[in-house]
Amino acid sequence: MAPAPDAEPDSATDPADLDADARALASTVRLRILRLCLDEPLTNREIADRLAKNPATVLHHVRTLVDRGFLAADPVRRGARGSREVPYRATRKSWRAPDFPGKWQLMLSTFLEEVAEADPESVRMTRLGVRLGAAEHDELMSRVDAFFGELAARRPSADGRPYSILFALHEDAGRLPRG
Template sequence: MTQPADADADDHAELDADARALASVLRLRILRLCLDEALTNREIAERLGRNPATVLHHVRTLVDRGFLAADPVRRGARGSREVPYRATRKSWRAPDFPGKWQLMAATFLEELHESDPATVRMTRLGVRLSAAERDELLARVDAFVEELAQRPPTPGGRPYSLLVAMHEDAARLPRPDALPDERPGR
């Protein structure tokens, strides 16, 4: 049974709205902060060094799209009413959208800039793989990352961020303008 055309349009509109909600370094940082700890708008703003009004706009967008959920209201300093928010992990299942990789890299770099250099471990490697080897590597990496994503947070554990990226190394590809005897490996 096929879906009516308007159902497809509705699905596309929902995915587009989710993509727009995620298309912000600040929003991705908010989601990461609220991943395993519910934080109020004020706490999020303090941790990110941002204006609380600006952060509230982004928090509301994430709540509206289901990426953040409000925990029960609590009393803050001086009896004020505070709403803590927690990430729903919906973003983990969000489909790709144009510019997603640039956004994720920019977010990671911003977080990396704030980290203690002694805690950073990074490796960069160039390899040549057949299509089957590439598929195997991606399947293994995806399985490992999925395992980590499903693992509950370790009580008292230290928070870490992980970025796994693989891209075709355009500079190492044979140049289309190279003569046959100038191509690498000939």
């Protein structure tokens, strides 16, 4: 996907940095944490509660995401019983992350976990088979990239409902000529 229009240029071109970023994103739990912290900062305990995971396990994932710049800590706040709580917010760096082997399977698995928790009435899916020439394929991808970039750059509506979008385009192997 193309970077969001207001995204800062990504200066990380070092293969070791790119590999470390890919490893940090290679977890459905981590991708779900990023989604949870997209609109509001959440503490480790709040993230663990929403994912129904052990807080110690979630903390490992949170630290990995913070170390790679995918999450940023907000100022410390006091919890209900006076404890120190660190809320974390997604930085949107993952939008600019390069592709890595297995990324599409990971994104699909993450999406399936999230859609399994969704109100069935809120889910709308379409499946369509088409035949596109090279120019039509390029046009489709350009329009999709531009639209997703526009959505990524928008400020969240304060009263808006959170939605998750998955776009997938793949060659339909079953419809290819058999040789």
